[in-house]
Amino acid sequence: MNAIILSAVLGVVMMFSSVFVKNKSALKHIAAAGLLVLLIANIADTYGCSLFKIDLHNMLRFDKFGLFFNTIGIGATLIYVVLSGRDIEKSGNYVAEYFALIFFVLCGLTLLTSFGNLLMLFIGIEILSIPLYILTGSDKRNLKSNEAAIKYFLMGSFSTGIMLMGIALIYGGTGSFQLEVVRSVFASYKGVSFLEIAGLLFLLVAMAFKVSAAPFHFWTPDVYDGAPSVFTSFMATVVKAAAFVAFIRLFDARVTETSAAVDWKMLFSILIISTLLIGNITAVFQQSVKRMLAYSSIAQAGFMLFALFSLNDMAKEGLLLYAAAYSLATIGIFAILIKMKDVSFEGYNGLAKTQPLLAATNTIFLLSLAGIPLTAGFFAKYYMLASVIKTGSYTWLVIFAVLFAAVSAYYYFRVIQAMYFKNGEAQTDTITPGFKAGMVIVAAIIVIVGILPQTILNWFYF
Amino acid sequence: MIPVLLILIPIVAGLVSFFLKNEKAAKGWSVIASLVTLAVSLAGVYEQNAAALHADAAWLPTLGSRFTLHLDGMAKMLTLLTGISMPLVVVSTIKNDYRNAGNFYGLLLWLQAGLMGVFVSADCLLFYFFWELALIPAYFLCSGWGGEKRIPVTFKFFVYTFLGSLLMLVGILFLYFKTPDHSFAIASFYKLNLTPAEQSFGFWLFFIAFAIKMPVFPFHTWQPDTYEQSPTAVTMLLSGVMVKMGLYGVIRWILPVFPAAVVRFDHIVIILCVIGILYASLIAIKQDDIKRLVAYSSIAHIGLMCAAIFSSQQVGMQGVMVQMFNHGVNVIGLWIVVDAIEQNQGTRKFSELGGLAQKAPGLAILFVIMAFANIALPLTNAFVGEFMMFNGLFRYNGWMAGIAGISIILAAVYTLGMVQKIFYGNTVAATENAVDSDFSVKLMLAILVVVIVVLGVYPQPMLQLTNDTVHSVLTKIHSF
Numbered sequence: 004m005n006a007i008i009l010s011a012v013l014g015v016v017m018m019f020s021s022v023f024v025k026n027k028s029a030l031k032h033i034a035a036a037g038l039l040v041l042l043i044a045n046i047a048d049t050y051g052c053s054l055f056k057i058d059l060h061n062m063l064r065f066d067k068f069g070l071f072f073n074t075i076g077i078g079a080t081l082i083y084v085v086l087s088g089r090d091i092e093k094s095g096n097y098v099a100e101y102f103a104l105i106f107f108v109l110c111g112l113t114l115l116t117s118f119g120n121l122l123m124l125f126i127g128i129e130i131l132s133i134p135l136y137i138l139t140g141s142d143k144r145n146l147k148s149n150e151a152a153i154k155y156f157l158m159g160s161f162s163t164g165i166m167l168m169g170i171a172l173i174y175g176g177t178g179s180f181q182l183e184v185v186r187s188v189f190a191s192y193k194g195v196s197f198l199e200i201a202g203l204l205f206l207l208v209a210m211a212f213k214v215s216a217a218p219f220h221f222w223t224p225d226v227y228d229g230a231p232s233v234f235t236s237f238m239a240t241v242v243k244a245a246a247f248v249a250f251i252r253l254f255d256a257r258v259t260e261t262s263a264a265v266d267w268k269m270l271f272s273i274l275i276i277s278t279l280l281i282g283n284i285t286a287v288f289q290q291s292v293k294r295m296l297a298y299s300s301i302a303q304a305g306f307m308l309f310a311l312f313s314l315n316d317m318a319k320e321g322l323l324l325y326a327a328a329y330s331l332a333t334i335g336i337f338a339i340l341i342k343m344k345d346v347s348f349e350g351y352n353g354l355a356k357t358q359p360l361l362a363a364t365n366t367i368f369l370l371s372l373a374g375i376p377l378t379a380g381f382f383a384k385y386y387m388l389a390s391v392i393k394t395g396s397y398t399w400l401v402i403f404a405v406l407f408a409a410v411s412a413y414y415y416f417r418v419i420q421a422m423y424f425k426n427g428e429a430q431t432d433t434i435t436p437g438f439k440a441g442m443v444i445v446a447a448i449i450v451i452v453g454i455l456p457q458t459i460l461n462w463f464y465f
Numbered sequence: 466m467i468p469v470l471l472i473l474i475p476i477v478a479g480l481v482s483f484f485l486k487n488e489k490a491a492k493g494w495s496v497i498a499s500l501v502t503l504a505v506s507l508a509g510v511y512e513q514n515a516a517a518l519h520a521d522a523a524w525l526p527t528l529g530s531r532f533t534l535h536l537d538g539m540a541k542m543l544t545l546l547t548g549i550s551m552p553l554v555v556v557s558t559i560k561n562d563y564r565n566a567g568n569f570y571g572l573l574l575w576l577q578a579g580l581m582g583v584f585v586s587a588d589c590l591l592f593y594f595f596w597e598l599a600l601i602p603a604y605f606l607c608s609g610w611g612g613e614k615r616i617p618v619t620f621k622f623f624v625y626t627f628l629g630s631l632l633m634l635v636g637i638l639f640l641y642f643k644t645p646d647h648s649f650a651i652a653s654f655y656k657l658n659l660t661p662a663e664q665s666f667g668f669w670l671f672f673i674a675f676a677i678k679m680p681v682f683p684f685h686t687w688q689p690d691t692y693e694q695s696p697t698a699v700t701m702l703l704s705g706v707m708v709k710m711g712l713y714g715v716i717r718w719i720l721p722v723f724p725a726a727v728v729r730f731d732h733i734v735i736i737l738c739v740i741g742i743l744y745a746s747l748i749a750i751k752q753d754d755i756k757r758l759v760a761y762s763s764i765a766h767i768g769l770m771c772a773a774i775f776s777s778q779q780v781g782m783q784g785v786m787v788q789m790f791n792h793g794v795n796v797i798g799l800w801i802v803v804d805a806i807e808q809n810q811g812t813r814k815f816s817e818l819g820g821l822a823q824k825a826p827g828l829a830i831l832f833v834i835m836a837f838a839n840i841a842l843p844l845t846n847a848f849v850g851e852f853m854m855f856n857g858l859f860r861y862n863g864w865m866a867g868i869a870g871i872s873i874i875l876a877a878v879y880t881l882g883m884v885q886k887i888f889y890g891n892t893v894a895a896t897e898n899a900v901d902s903d904f905s906v907k908l909m910l911a912i913l914v915v916v917i918v919v920l921g922v923y924p925q926p927m928l929q930l931t932n933d934t935v936h937s938v939l940t941k942i943h944s945f
Binding site for chain 2: 405408
């Protein structure tokens with residue numbers, strides 16, 4: 004509860020601060036301080052210290068899983084603001100508003116991690132999405148940014164429409180919006196009406212759209228590519244992970260095998276296969292690192308979908324670990340990408356000579372995304388694969404996934420090859436020592452989690 | 466304690482090396498570090514106290530994995546090989562110039578740490594960790610300091626082995642969920658009771674990873690290119706030690722964990738190996754580049770070792786143990802000569818070489834002994850190993866042994882052909898002004914020659930050292 008109310012309040016505070024604070028660079032400090040307060044409040048909430056006592060009639064339910072994810076999401080945002088705050092300042096004239104929008108996104112995120120009612124899911128998705136439409140178009144003079152915003156808005160509203168349709172159908176079938184009702188639909192083998200099944204399928208489509216799972220991924224590359232890089236970084240990490248948490252909350256109580264005339268496992272395995280296939284194969288052919296990262300985020304979504312496929316304790320732990328590992332690494336890669344003058348692969352040529360430290364940390368982030376041991380990304384992938392093998396069936400799906408993990412090494416290593424082994428003079432903006440220190444800290448977190456994931460995993464016993 | 470030191474010393478030394486900006490300092494430092502590691506691995510061989518050969522610490526309690534290291538006979542032998550190779554490699558190439566020498570030697574030491582880790586870990590997840598970690602420094606070394614086509618070639622190498630290890634990871638997880646206590650410990654894996662179908666599934670997942678690493682035909686295509694393009698110091702470690710990871714993995718994990726599948730599929734593997742042996746030997750005859758010739762010859766030798774393992778005969782398995790060490794030593798010797806020729810003459814092509822024996826007699830004598838060892842002539846170490854391996858293979862199936870035996874003749878053809886083309890005949894432009902190689906090169910070769918002859922005449926210590934592993938592995942197979 005703390006995080007929902009505080010993030011909304013802090014968003015309003017940020018908006019008004021633009022009136023009172025004339026110094027633009029002070030804003031990012033205010034935002035960082037606000038995020039820190041939010042983080043502490045949420046951690047306090049996790050351990051039973053709630054500031055607000057409101058009767059919610061089960062509309063929202065706060066469990067450890069959601070609150071842990073809040074911590075990861077807010078923490079990642081804090082790291083993001085610290086690393087890229089300077090670039091947010093540069094991206095336009097309405098700096099305070101950008102920060103305010105980020106707080107509103109977090110408000111949506113905290114709703115999504117704790118909804119107990121389908122209406123709250125809908126509100127959460129909308130609160131999360133609308134600020135993003137604005138942020139995508141924040142580079143007002145840039146045609147691509149405008150195009151991306153309009154595309155995102157149209158496609159996003161379309162998918163919310165489908166979601167609303169699904170909710171309405173479920174309401175029609177059961178007469179309730181409560182999450183337990185959805186669960187009972189999943190749990191029962193008989194007596195389920197067509198309305199309920201159709202409603203669930205609509206919800207599945209809408210959520211697959213939000214997490215950019217193929218074949219509902221078409222908006223992703225254009226939006227990620229067109230949006231200003233600072234905001235792409237935020238969208239591709241924290242926001243995407245939040246959508247996944249909502250997804251798993253919604254489909255959590257699915258019975259293990261087939262239920263209610265729908266083979267959910269088969270349905271999810273088709274989603275996973277198409278997502279891995281399209282994300283990885285298309286990423287191989289990209290010429291721009293930014294666009295490659297957009298497709299790689301689709302591919303990574305394919306891996307995260309394994310959590311929804313297997314739905315056991317390993318899957319839930321693994322999703323949190325995956326969200327943390329993936330967000331940290333991607334935020335790091337984007338923080339460097341924003342500093343690059345040229346974001347094509349050639350633009351990275353020779354970065355190891357001009358900026359050895361940035362190249363080294365970027366390598367760690369890329370290795371983590373590829374899932375090499377000693378990085379957090381390895382344990383993230385490990386958990387996802389293990390969760391499927393634990394279910395005892397569909398082992399072929401795992402083999403399929405590792406084939407594509409090997410493909411993913413191809414495009415991540417292209418960046419490493421450009422930085423280290425190709426000749427060139429990579430041009431960057433001026434790099435401050437503080438930025439370098441930040442990168443080293445993020446890389447260190449990734450390596451420490453990679454050696455001793457226990458440090459994070461010990462929290463996860465909910 | 467000893468296994469921990471074997472990993473820790475190269476890691477720390479490598480880390481220090483990254484901060485050494487002076488080339489001389491980096492070289493000196495890595496010589497010292499590798500000699501210390503060698504001393505520790507020798508101590509491991511002679512250590513009788515079981516507690517000193519074992520290390521165990523909590524690592525990932527919730528996942529059921531512990532940081533368990535153990536040195537048995539095979540591990541002792543292979544850590545000794547790794548320990549010996551490193552100073553040989555560093556000293557024999559000490560005259561070579563590497564830009565950013567600190568980074569080069571740092572990565573080389575980390576590669577050694579990864580190799581040591583693979584050989585001593587007694588926990589499957591830990592084994593996987595080191596298996597992958599050995600690959601990353603190798604990738605950066607080959608791509609950073611290799612030849613002209615290094616980037617695509619080493620990338621092929623990387624993707625190939627990465628794919629293999631991911632399949633193995635699936636296999637490891639598959640086995641992990643079958644263990645009653647959900648543990649990655651080697652003891653739990655050995656106690657598994659798998660159905661034949663499960664064994665076959667796991668067998669192939671593991672075998673592909675190991676087959677790529679060895680490499681066994683038809684997974685070998687990365688190998689000649691990588692050996693050719695890598696800087697020779699790295700090629701020495703790759704072919705001398707890293708390929709042993711695959712053989713080691715088969716003996717350590719496949720044979721004891723999937724005995725039924727081994728009995729079921731051994732003929733397929735052996736046929737692949739025999740095809741590989743003949744195929745690689747025939748191609749080796751046609752090569753014009755010394756590095757490629759040695760690379761193909763290495764495929765043939767490894768193929769024979771793999772076939773001997775799967776014949777599951779006592780004598781064959783003992784032969785493999787001996788030969789793993791011998792092949793490592795011999796192939797490093799060949800690479801040292803190759804590097805000496807390339808540094809002095811500026812070419813590795815037979816067509817541009819000839820008559821070098823007149824200009825560099827010392828090198829020629831040492832090289833001829835190396836070549837004899839490569840053909841496995843009696844009195845050289847390789848003879849003992851190959852004889853035992855063929856013996857084992859013959860007991861398994863006479864036809865297989867017979868066909869594989871053709872490779873002995875082919876090995877003589879390409880190896881002696883190589884000696885003749887490089888060292889005899891008239892001098893040509895490249896060798897006109899040749900001088901004999903440096904003292905450091907000749908010193909290393911002389912040490913290797915001593916090892917070759919001593920182990921060729923008296924292989925008993927090596928057989929005794931690895932006897933416990935051979936015995937325990939074969940009881941597992943034969944009890945089936």
